[in-house]
Amino acid sequence: MASVNTNQTSDKTLMEPRRYQIELLNYVMQRNAIIYLPTGAGKTYIAIMALKRFSHQMQETIENGGKRAVFMCNTIELARQQAIELKRCTNLNVGFYIGERDVDNWSPRKWNDEIKINQVLVGTAQIFVDIISQNYIKITDLSVVIIDECHHARNNHPMHEFMRHYRMAADKSQLPRVIGLTGVLIKGNKLNKIREELENLEAIFHGKIVTVGSMEEYQNVMAFSTKPTEKLVTYTSQTHIFRLVGTIKNIIKECDVMVNQWDLGAIKVKQSKNLGSLRQPNKKVFITNLLNDFVYQMDEFGLYAAAIAIMSPIIEFELKKRAAETMVLRNLYRYVISICEKIRHMIIDELKEEITDPDDAYNTLDIILNYSTSKMRSLLLLTKELFSNKDPAEIHCLIFVERRYTAKCVYYVLQQYINLEPILTKSLRPQFMVGRNSVVPSIESLLYQKWNNTAIESFRNGDCNLLVCSNVLEEGIDVQACNYVFAYDPLKTFNSYVQTKGRARSSDALYAIFTDKSDEVSVVQKIKGYQEAHKNIQDFLIGRILDQDEPKEQDIAEQFKDLITPFRTQSGAYLLASNALPLLYRYCALLPTDAFGVATPWFNKQTTDDLIHVALQMPLQSSIKHTIMSKKYRTVKQAQISAAFEACKTLYEQGELNERLLPVTKTECVAKVSEELFSHWKKFNDNVTSKTAGKQQRRLYNHRYPDELYNAVPKIKELCYAYKICAYPQF
Known part of the structure; x- marks a missing residue:
């Protein structure tokens, strides 16, 4: 069971709250609100204090008039972090709910037990939408709902749909308090509609966005939050073009043609999103995407990185080959693996041409730098400039990249470079962490989860001090005070800029943005636009903690127009x-x-x-x-x-969905008719809905088959008979 009852109060609960935190806490105890504070200013601590003030309503079970609290997050990693923090800082029973725990298939009894035992339910947004929709718990059974990173609550996002349930509740007097937490109010790049976007967000949450009471107080907040030095790192797009790069691209193009022509037999095709055309069979799309990703890594980082990057598709294709359903598909994967192996050997042979002794390894500083693009060299040289002979305890660096495979590729190049550069060997201990795009439980997803947990724990306790990561760490994940943050790939949205910059929490932190020299002017303009938008939001919000009108019903209704009546x-x-x-x-x-x-x-x-x-x-x-x-x-x-x-x-x-609007299982079907058709089995103490075989249960009745049915297959030029056997129950 994912719950812990902490009887002792931790040191963190004894922290003295700051004045603005008390003001915001008193405000949200009276009405719904969205707390907007910069990263590192203590939003979560306000939420924890609010939970403690509402805790007197959670002492009894719901049946005895008690209430429950919900702490809703946008990602699994953030939910896991908040669950740990709540267990550490409160003496409430905390339940943790994510898809990996197979909560979609839990029985009503299991959910009832969880809700009865745990006072605070922490998990991802969709799970709470589901249990409200399926009536495992009512919205009026909650005392407080805390929604972290609440700026995601737009359109049909689960956070928005949860608030739709809030609006549909019949008894308005029993509605819970809703507290949103965010350091980014604008999602995407809607910088020309700031006021409209903020008012829409307020209407969705039935409450106002609140922050500190004055500009003077805001300056005090900034003393506790992030304010790193920003630096623009430029590199030139002009680099030496190796003949081998063109050769490899031609090989991959020929491979793509062969893959598209490969006859996989009758494999079901998929419709496109607009239903206007048919996609390629997903087996081929998977191969094409991985090969295209390899070409991207080669173009972005050079041939040395490509020698590492090619291993990812080789491993992925090998795993798919072993799980292939047909021999034709297995042969396709064998063909693609052979192409990747050929490319890998060509790259290694090219790298070894720089070495006089053919037996030497191709990992040398000269080879790494000569066969890397200017973008990769700019990263390597910046790490050398910043971290040479530095105390490893003084380095806490995050490098943000856009793609999962890029994180792995950059990590391995950095690792080789650090091992070969004496002035960095004792200073840097790199690691990488990537998000997971698999919603189906699998060996791969479990391994990724284990690796990510190990990586982030190593970064927190100092075993590693440089972490290459995808956007999994952008939002909310609490790592120690980072003093170096690199945005290695282009910043595409306002919230990406704010969130990555917000990871640099140390007082003397550096926030480096990498960009092509040709894009320098546009990037500078974009960053100025982001900073101007940030200032406009502050000017609009500062002082709004004073008494003000709640969102109007007309504005709220506009945000919850039903496409179809529920x-x-x-x-x-x-x-x-x-x-x-x-x-x-x-x-x-x-x-x-x-x-x-x-x-x-x-x-x-x-x-x-x-x-x-x-x-x-x-x-x-x-x-x-x-x-x-x-x-x-x-x-x-x-x-x-x-x-x-x-x-x-x-x-x-038609009875295919049950009263909770879930698909009716075979067990439920059998149980439905067992009273009528199998009532006489009760005297044998036999439960017809239980499994009749397995490691935990033995088969009650031996199965025997007529000898005449063994090997009874049609034969050429031999008369065959078809028999119809009818069975009628005599009870």
Whole structure:
């Protein structure tokens, strides 16, 4: 069970809160609000103090009139961090809920036990939307809801849909307090609509954005938050073009042609997002994407990095080859692996031409620098300039990159360079950390989780002092006070700039932004625009902690316009428009299939008078045999949701979805008829819904088959008979 009851109060709970934290705490105890403070200014501490003030409502179970609290996060890593922090700083029972714990398949009894035992529920946003929709807990059973990184609550994001449930609650007097936390109020680059975006966010959360009371107080806040020195590191795009690079690109182009022509047999194709065309079979797309990613690494970082980067597709293709369903697919992976091995040997042979002794390894400082692009050299030389002969305890450096494979590639090049450079060997201890894009539990996702946990723990305790990471560390993840942060890839959005810069929490921190020399002017203008937007937000918000009007009902209603009116079951579960498509795919995934196919819904797009509607055809295994037509909408996505919503309602009416709007399992089907058809089994103490075999249970009855049925296959020129056996129950 993911809960801990901490009886002793930690040192952190004895921290003296700052004046602005007390002011903001008193404000949110009276009404909903979004707390906006710079990174490192103590937003989470305000949330913890609020939880403690609401804790008297959580002492009893919900059945006995008690309440529960929710701490909602946008990512798994952030949720894990906040759960640990709450266990450490409070004596409340804390439950931790993420998809990796298989919470989607928990029984009602399991959820009831978790909610009964744990007073604070911490997890990702979608899980809380699901348990509210499925009526495991009501929105009025909560005393306080804390939403971290709440600027994500736009459109159909789970945080937004949670607030839709808040708005739909019947008893408004029992609604929980909602506290949003963020250091970035604008998502994306909507810098010309700052006021409009902020007012929309306030309407979504039914409360005002609040920060410190005056500019003087804001300066005090900045003393506790991040204010690093910013530096622009430029590099030239003009670099030596090796003939081998062109040769490798031609080989990959020929490989792409061969892959596209490879006949994989009857593999189900996928529709594109707009339903207008068919995608390539995903097996081929996977190969093409990995090869394109390798070309990107080679162009960005050079041939030396390419010698390392080529190993990633080789390993990935080898894993896929071993799991291939058919011999044809296995042969395709063998072919692609042979191409990658050929490229790898060509690169290594090129690198070894620089060495007089052919037996020497190709890892030397000259080879690394000569066969790296100016972008890679700028990073290597900057690390040498900043960290030469420096005490490793004084270095806490984060390097942010955009792609997962880039993080690995940059890490291995840095590692080789540090090992070969004597003045860096004792100073730097690098590591890397990447996000996970797998939502299905697998060996790979578990290994990534274990690696990431080890990497971030090593960085926190000082075993490593330079961490190359993807955007998994941009938002909220609390690492020790970093004094060096490098934005190695181009900054694409305002919140990326604020979040990466916010990791530099040390008082003498350096924030370095890498850019091509030709893009220097545009990057400087972009950063000035970001800084101006940040100042405009401060000017708009400072002083708003004073009494002010709450968002108007008209503005709130504008943010929660229903595409389709939510459907409510008799038990109180809700089907929202945003949940219809995921629920339909979940139902189809549980339909019986063989090893050669999957059950998926099929949408056909039709256009009438510039409006779109789709025809939904369910798999043959489904109880829905007719075609479902959507209503007409302006976008394909809306039409798909409309058809999926109607399908889910039909499935519920036909008994394929239960009262919690979840697919009915085989066990539930058997249990439903067991009282009528198998009542006489009770005298044998036999439960017909339990498994009859397995390591934990023995089979109750031996299976025997007629000898005549063994090897009973049709033979050429031999008469065959077909028998019909009918069985009728005599009870």
